[in-house]
Amino acid sequence: MSSSSPRLTARYFIETPNDLAKAAATLAGEQSSGTFVEVPGETAELKQRFAARVESIKPLDTSPTPAIPTGRPTPPNAVYRRAEVAVSWSLENFGHNLPTLVSTVQGNLYELAQFSGLKLIDLDFPAEFSARFRGPQFGIPGCRRLTNVPAGRPLIGTIIKPSIGMSPDTTAELVRTLVEAGIDFIKDDELMANPPHSPFDARVDAIMRVINAHADRTGKKVMYAFNVSDEIDAMQRHYEKIVRSGGTCAMISLNSVGLSASKKICDLGQLAIHGHRNGWGMLNRHPLLGIEYPAYQKLWRLAGVDQLHVNGIANKFWESDDSVVRSIQSCLAAEPLNKPLLPVVSSGQWGGQAPETWRRTQTTDLLYMAGGGIMAHPNGPAAGVHALREWWEAAVSGLTYDQCLAQRPNLALSAQKFAK
Template structure:
């Protein structure tokens, strides 16, 4: 008598050539009486997709294309007996990547397609073989490339964004851009909420900001990277990108999650767009903030963005104004910085509420290969914008010189003023209302 547990679906990882599979790890909560069959249903639903045998689902089709359940682990690890009711488990399913091809949209459709519309199932991790990632070019510049463009060897680059987010006209944007560049900011980006509005059209905005950048370079020799926001539907996005580069923009920014996976890769792999790419995190929370649904943040901000070609990724810092777990923001950085087959590394830029007193804690967590992105932390400095930029750099220097920030501030008035106003990182209190 044949077992109801199909030996093709229920496998050991040692029986597979894992170079041919993407392994997805899920958190599943269920009150099912048959956890194995529930896991098997997920594997089948996202591959051959038939809940009952159909004539053309041959054994050859199943052998080559069905998902394989390679791990089912109740949490806690019950052995002799389990309580009634809903229980948690970790399940691991290997998906033949030949089903998908080397692209992110169909990958997402496979590992979390129809099953995303069920309750209590979250993708904890995705493990990619080199045979799959070889189909992605990844970051064109990466951390080393951006450092070379900026001529910054060791310290974290400092990034600013045009504020307020939207509503200001071209002349104000140009004035602010020049002021930021003169203050010593290394990277200036548009806000995610301004792409091509009537009050500040993209083309006019790029022309104005490039003019301001060139003026500062001629006056001081300081060159900044400018990332205009080219977000739009994908055909217009590509037109925007080419226009931006032709007008002199030396970077491009995309609301990558709102634009759809693969859009960033279309920019990264375009030979006419030889500039670094910045991925903004807006809309990403819809995919990872659920405790029992969605995908883990290190996949969304880390692995996906690196595969798609981001040279710089912005996301929330655990010490800023938006609630974020420390281990999650660190793990995102590790997904961007650590070896990932042959892909270049990507600059993490934990943002949202960054001020000089936070910088040492961030550098202790993720090192100096990060971008310090600040808004009010430089604009609202009591001694002015330039002092705000200097204070951020001084905070980073204190770490590189292995001097406690309070000690270093005694000889650096800009840093001292920032500490007097905002303090240094304290895990027991917060200056931000959203985290209280």
């Protein structure tokens, strides 16, 4: 590669009491060839070839107080300037190495005293970089094929609850109830992996006996996402156990096991990968610290994840509906690799959120998951699954929430139970 090497661009939302141009230059220097003084070997040619470049600075508003502490005394009458900054790096800096890329675009930036706020907003990968990654092996079309769910409606899924405590046989009986109710997808909770009360292999055996028997009888194989999160060698053993048992999906707690471990499992290529983002609030909840979802999902897309959590409309957590919609849209965007991810909608969901979810997103390319919204239906889990499908059918036909209730009397029971 040379100084004309393709470049990766990262966009940041920053806040600083310093001059914006100087702060942006510090950001670029810290994450490429620079240090706080000139050092031997740091030639002009080296800087030209490897230094990060500040591509643009868009000033925004100001604040009289810092968003987060800088670790330095606050100057008298300080003004904290905010801006959107774009910085680029030559691919020559990190090659096709995802962990080193993350170290480059995030790394020490959050430590710099020049910033009282810094958040990675998005990443723009040149085609030369993205093309070196396979990305999702199954994605949306593959997950529909594996579950036999046609286009035009979401995959309907649920989560095994209680999260922990149930034996493999007790879990399998709950799975039996769900598959007979017509569910498309079931997953382990992120707290359930390989505990003494439900060893992984025994749980897979018990559950897959139920799922395989149902598939033999009906032709529909429910997708079960077994949580393989563990040390890397154990994750591979768990993965291979699912494959031998006829399963179709493995779940990974992405933030717990990391980018390299997740990619190692994704690269095996035989199972759809359900990416759980537990720990997301730690990375995103502060408005001026961490990473935004568009950048986050691109990293996991390159790693090979097929399904990725996005929260849900009117959810039980802190995240706004606008943020959830942006997350869904970013999963469904073509790039990188022209391989969209399947957004996993969850968190306090039931059928009543379908009309607003459809109105805001205009897509059924979703894995729509409800735990209590299925299991706690007054007429049982089968009625819960059927109600979710009917809510979505009504929503896609253009009915509002109130119109759904007026024109679909069967939906009144779920509204009485779950509406706040």
